[in-house]
Structure formats: C-alpha cells, structure tokens
Amino acid sequence: MSVKVNAGACIMCGACPGVCPVNAIEVSVIEVHILDDCTECGLCAKVCPMGAIVVERKV
C-alpha cells in the first residue's frame, strides 16, 4: 500500500496533518507530502474534504 496526495484536488486546508498519529504529513507552502513514517492508517484520507488523499492497495 501507499498513500498519495492528489495535488490538483488539495486545497491546502491543513486538516490532514492534525489527524495523523505519527506526524507523517508535511504541509509546505506549495504542497502536502506524506513522509516515510506513514503507517497507512487512512485517517488523513477520511478527514480530507476534497478526497485528495488516496490509500492505494497494491494487488
């Protein structure tokens, strides 16, 4: 699995870093990054108002 941010959909609202239990989301002035500490819990994807965060399951 991996967690990706769709930069085109993200409105930089700042909600996702607030819910990440391992502080694996970095919001810079231009984009949101998911860091290597991510445990793929999916909380950020649930809180994103734009549906911009996708947890992908590799098959």
Ligand code: SF4
């Ligand atoms: S999936 Fe969970 S651990 Fe990974 S960035 Fe989102 S909230 Fe943080």
Ligand code: SF4
């Ligand atoms: S919650 Fe969604 S829209 Fe808000 S900063 Fe995070 S990725 Fe962007």
